[in-house]
Amino acid sequence: MTTIPITPQAPAAPQWSTHANEANRRMTAIWVVTGGVLLAGLALLGLLLRLTQSTGVLPDRWFYAILTLHGAGMVAVTLMALAATVWYIVRDELPLSHRVNVTIYCLAVTAAVLVVIATLAGHFGTGWTFLYPLPSHPGPSAAMGGWNPAWSYLYEVAVALVALAFALWGAEILRAGVVRFGNPGRMFGLDLVSGHSKPGDPNTTTPSIIAAGVMAVNGVFTVIPGAVIVILMLINNANTSFTMPALFAKELIYFTGHMLVNFDIYLGAAIAYAVLPAYAKRPWQANRVLVLAWLSTMILIIFPYFHHLYMDFAQPTGLAIVGQVASYASALPSAVVTIFGGVLLVYRSGMKWTPAPLFLFAGFAGWTIGGVGALIDSTPSVNEYFHNTLWVPGHFHTYMALGAVMFLLGGVYHATPLIAGKPLSERIGSIGARFILTGGWIVVLTFFASGAMSIPRRYAHVSIPRFEAMATIGLVGACIAAIGVLMIAGDVLRVYLPGLSPQVPSPPVPAPPLEEVPS
Amino acid sequence: MPPEYVAGFVFLASVIVLGAGFIFSARAARHGPDDYEPIHHTGYRVRRYWFVGLMALGLIALGLTLPHMPYPLVREPASATPVTVVHVTGQQWYWTISPSTVTAGQVVEFEVTSKDVNHDFGIYDANSNIVGQVQAMPGVTNHLYMTFKKPGTYPVRCLELCGLDHTLMTSAIIVKPAKG
Numbered sequence: 285m286t287t288i289p290i291t292p293q294a295p296a297a298p299q300w301s302t303h304a305n306e307a308n309r310r311m312t313a314i315w316v317v318t319g320g321v322l323l324a325g326l327a328l329l330g331l332l333l334r335l336t337q338s339t340g341v342l343p344d345r346w347f348y349a350i351l352t353l354h355g356a357g358m359v360a361v362t363l364m365a366l367a368a369t370v371w372y373i374v375r376d377e378l379p380l381s382h383r384v385n386v387t388i389y390c391l392a393v394t395a396a397v398l399v400v401i402a403t404l405a406g407h408f409g410t411g412w413t414f415l416y417p418l419p420s421h422p423g424p425s426a427a428m429g430g431w432n433p434a435w436s437y438l439y440e441v442a443v444a445l446v447a448l449a450f451a452l453w454g455a456e457i458l459r460a461g462v463v464r465f466g467n468p469g470r471m472f473g474l475d476l477v478s479g480h481s482k483p484g485d486p487n488t489t490t491p492s493i494i495a496a497g498v499m500a501v502n503g504v505f506t507v508i509p510g511a512v513i514v515i516l517m518l519i520n521n522a523n524t525s526f527t528m529p530a531l532f533a534k535e536l537i538y539f540t541g542h543m544l545v546n547f548d549i550y551l552g553a554a555i556a557y558a559v560l561p562a563y564a565k566r567p568w569q570a571n572r573v574l575v576l577a578w579l580s581t582m583i584l585i586i587f588p589y590f591h592h593l594y595m596d597f598a599q600p601t602g603l604a605i606v607g608q609v610a611s612y613a614s615a616l617p618s619a620v621v622t623i624f625g626g627v628l629l630v631y632r633s634g635m636k637w638t639p640a641p642l643f644l645f646a647g648f649a650g651w652t653i654g655g656v657g658a659l660i661d662s663t664p665s666v667n668e669y670f671h672n673t674l675w676v677p678g679h680f681h682t683y684m685a686l687g688a689v690m691f692l693l694g695g696v697y698h699a700t701p702l703i704a705g706k707p708l709s710e711r712i713g714s715i716g717a718r719f720i721l722t723g724g725w726i727v728v729l730t731f732f733a734s735g736a737m738s739i740p741r742r743y744a745h746v747s748i749p750r751f752e753a754m755a756t757i758g759l760v761g762a763c764i765a766a767i768g769v770l771m772i773a774g775d776v777l778r779v780y781l782p783g784l785s786p787q788v789p790s791p792p793v794p795a796p797p798l799e800e801v802p803s
Numbered sequence: 804m805p806p807e808y809v810a811g812f813v814f815l816a817s818v819i820v821l822g823a824g825f826i827f828s829a830r831a832a833r834h835g836p837d838d839y840e841p842i843h844h845t846g847y848r849v850r851r852y853w854f855v856g857l858m859a860l861g862l863i864a865l866g867l868t869l870p871h872m873p874y875p876l877v878r879e880p881a882s883a884t885p886v887t888v889v890h891v892t893g894q895q896w897y898w899t900i901s902p903s904t905v906t907a908g909q910v911v912e913f914e915v916t917s918k919d920v921n922h923d924f925g926i927y928d929a930n931s932n933i934v935g936q937v938q939a940m941p942g943v944t945n946h947l948y949m950t951f952k953k954p955g956t957y958p959v960r961c962l963e964l965c966g967l968d969h970t971l972m973t974s975a976i977i978v979k980p981a982k983g
Contacts, residue, residue: 634836736811
């Protein structure tokens with residue numbers, strides 16, 4: 285492997301227009317405020333769930349409804365907020381449509397409203413995975429406290445809207461990328477692979493655009509199975525005599541869900557590529573290895589979803605083996621290129637750990653350690669003991685809350701001077717980060733330990749050994765993290781709400797410049 | 804030691820090693836700034852070993868774990884071996900298990916299905932550790948082969964969210980001692 289020469293980042297593409305940038309700025313500010321409020325609220329609902337498991341404070345029907353709201357909301361809001369942040373990051377490189385951004389926002393907010401109504405008004409409580417045929421079969425009698433199947437419509441339509449919103453995001457990223465680079469190959473860096481361009485050449489692509497493009501391709505085709513399963517389940521709701529094979533339905537649901545969750549973390553990487561170099565004062569360029577890593581991710585991201593069906597022994601054993609091999613293989617590009625690259629980038633860089641790089645670096649740690657927990661669980665012989673235990677929320681909270689959300693916060697802290705005209709408080713950010721990281725790691729490690737003790741997931745308050753004790757430890761962590769969440773959410777509102785006024789001009793605050801680096 | 808504890812300790816060791824690595828990197832990042840060219844050059848060489856090391860680790864893990872998959876392809880005994888067949892049906896919110904008493908040391912084949920929604924047939928030991936599980940899915944029969952080594956009562960829990968009274972969906976398998 286040859287060492288790739290280091291040159292400054294590729295020159296920025298033309299600024300598309302002042303008006304477009306101002307509209308983009310305001311729209312991003314709206315995204316940040318909406319996402320910030322929703323994420324903070326959903327995080328507090330997570331605390332309420334742990335409180336209920338510890339003390340039984342909520343009735344079961346409320347527990348499962350809030351569990352569904354927390355799970356679906358966190359996945360979808362994190363996804364859309366990350367997509368909006370990536371949109372803002374690549375806005376100067378790609379001629380993205382403001383109108384499409386507004387449409388995506390409207391779809392996402394509509395979906396959020398529908399899920400809130402279905403869960404809080406209708407007590408829809410299937411968990412975010414809404415496995416067929418549970419939405420239309422809440423139990424022997426809705427009068428016993430379950431939900432009326434009519435509420436299922438709202439939830440299922442909301443899922444379709446989120447998949448549609450992300451597909452629209454993907455389609456617009458791809459359209460703009462082709463316009464900007466002339467063809468998809470250059471957008472994805474195939475000219476770097478073939479040797480026609482060198483890293484840092486003018487008009488070569490960037491790591492953020494490659495990552496966004498790969499997620500865009502996957503996002504566009506994920507909407508198809510997502511739409512199919514939602515339509516079939518809507519028909520089943522309307523007429524329960526219409527049935528389908530439950531294994532087929534589960535495959536479609538988990539394929540769609542698995543992809544949407546993975547988009548979260550990979551979009552986080554797109555943010556890290558763009559932002560971390562500004563603080564390390566070193567370039568992070570697209571090169572042949574990075575391009576090949578992301579192109580392999582485009583394929584490898586698809587097949588690990590079989591690991592969600594390991595305990596469905598009717599699924600052909602060969603597919604379980606594919607699931608295990610693909611789960612292991614899909615970790616390689618991330619671990620070898622992106623995470624290793626991030627650590628290398630900051631090594632002896634004279635880094636000052638302000639909130640933006642702190643959150644980004646913490647995101648790499650959450651992604652890596654959560655990934656190890658997921659890999660252990662993606663081994664069928666281990667999954668027999670961990671499937672549907674608290675090990676599962678252990679690993680996905682690690683790479684979602686302590687990975688993807690950390691990348692999101694890193695991006696927001698970096699871009700806020702540009703979006704809102706003034707920065708978020710470094711002091712609040714630094715203290716808040718310490719609360720979130722300390723409490724967050726207590727939460728996730730308690731989940732992992734509970735999973736190793738065979739404590740089931742998705743259980744309301746119940747008297748089984750170790751259940752309450754472990755929930756109480758997790759609750760302590762959640763309370764510590766909540767302090768940081770509230771501090772940062774409050775600061776976001778303080779800084780952003782005045783800037784949402786249309787009279788505020790676009791503030792010309794530059795991001796930290798790159799220093800001269802050797803070529 | 805139960806397999807879940809072994810996996811838990813492997814993970815704990817990973818957390819300690821990786822956590823120490825990230826903390827070391829974060830502290831090292833404060834020093835400098837050093838010239839990036841030699842760091843970059845050395846880093847790319849190290850990355851090659853990192854890649855080969857991870858590949859090797861993955862292949863070793865595959866080699867060690869694939870033979871222990873819980874599927875009938877691996878666990879189904881030779882045709883001459885006597886097997887006790889237990890029919891299990893999940894329904895909101897109870898289990899029908901027939902017969903519910905089996906013999907220690909004998910291979911048991913659980914034929915597991917559901918009459919309504921997805922359930923998860925989870926078998927625990929007396930120490931509240933999972934010893935085996937398989938999904939109960941409507942329209943599908945899953946086959947789980949197990950051999951209980953110790954006599955006793957093995958609690959059964961539903962592990963797949965199946966509605967409001969999901970946590971109440973419990974039962975038990977009685978394992979009696981082998982004769983003689």
